[in-house]
Amino acid sequence: MPWFLSRDVANDLEAIPIRVRKPADSTTLPEDFRYINKMIIGKNFIKLEDYIGCNCRPKCVANSCPCIQLNGSLPYKLGRLSGHKDIAFECSKRCSCEPNCVLRSSQNQLKYSLELYHTVDKGWAVRTLSTIPIGESLCEYLGLLRRIEDLDDGATETNFYLYDIDCLQQLKERGTTSNAIPGLESVKMDQCVTHRHPDITKAMQQARVILFAKRKIESLEELTLFYGYPIDSLKDEEGKVIKKDCYCGTPSCRKRLI
Ligand SMILES: [Zn+2]
Ligand SMILES: [Zn+2]
Ligand SMILES: [Zn+2]
Structure with a gap:
């Protein structure tokens, strides 16, 4: 009897396959399940181009790279997030640095073998097949990108997996600016953002959500995240x-x- 429903549910979209373990009963993946590795842009949503670029070559260095300076200090160490950060600015398509630049740490392809398996309480879940060190970026939280005003009526009551990606607004609500633009805590968010670069405001309203390992995750542990709903x-x-x-x-x- 085969152990797997699928040997690669990602259909070669990732550097390593993601297998689906067959449940003990006859459960199968939902019929409308579709693996994606890029954001789906909803209609009426205008995706902004990357806002800034650096001319660093071959790699970005803290005292000269404007992208690193947006973070105050380098948010990654050896490619892993160093401490808690609400926001990290990364290099973009506009930057001339190489793909292995430390400021592209969350842009790498999947590095850890993952498995989809079925649980009694939670339905389908994901676990790692190898140990993941603290601070590693795992994957991007992807889905359909829509404007709040375009959400279907009642969407927020029935869909509990909505992410608000407006970092600027979220930081304002939390009354913190320290992790957004370090060193400018005493300045109002609107002011410090505008002074640095006018397009950063927009970029922060269309942030990407990247999932990082908050602690060392052992092999065969389920990957979970806290959605942060009050x-x-x-x-x-x-x-x-x-x-x-x-x-x-x-x-x-x-x-x-x-
Ligand atoms: Zn740079
Ligand atoms: Zn760079
Ligand atoms: Zn850059």
Whole structure:
């Protein structure tokens, strides 16, 4: 009996295959499941071009690269995120540095073997087949990119996997600027962003969401992420609080996804 439903659910889109372990019962992947490695841009959404580029060659160096300077200091060490960061600015298509530039650490192809497997509580889940060190970038959170005003009615009540990628707004709400533009904490976000480069404001409103290992992840551990919904923040049409349990199993888990 074969062990796998698929030996590569990514259909060669990644450098290494992602296998799908066959469940004990007759469960199969959802019929509309589709693996993507690029963002799908919804209609009415205007994707901005990369906002800035550096002329560093062959690699970016802290005291001369404008992209690194946007971060205040280098956000990565040996290609891994060094400490918590709300936002990291990376080199883009406009930069002349090489693909192995440290400021492109989250742009590499998948490096770790992953497996899709079926769980009792959570349905389909992903686990790693090798140890992942702390700070490694795993993958980008991808899907359909839409404007909030184009979301279907009730989408936020039924879809619990929506990500708001407007970093500028989120940082303002949290009242922090220190991780966005280090060294300018005392200046209002609008001001410091505008002074540095007018297009950075827009870039921060169309950020990419990259998943990093917050700690060392052992082989065969499930990959989980905290969506960050404030408790009791979602309500249905009648104003009743929507509650959804979390089954991640982490000892410190608050036991509710929302
Ligand atoms: Zn550079
Ligand atoms: Zn670079
Ligand atoms: Zn650059």
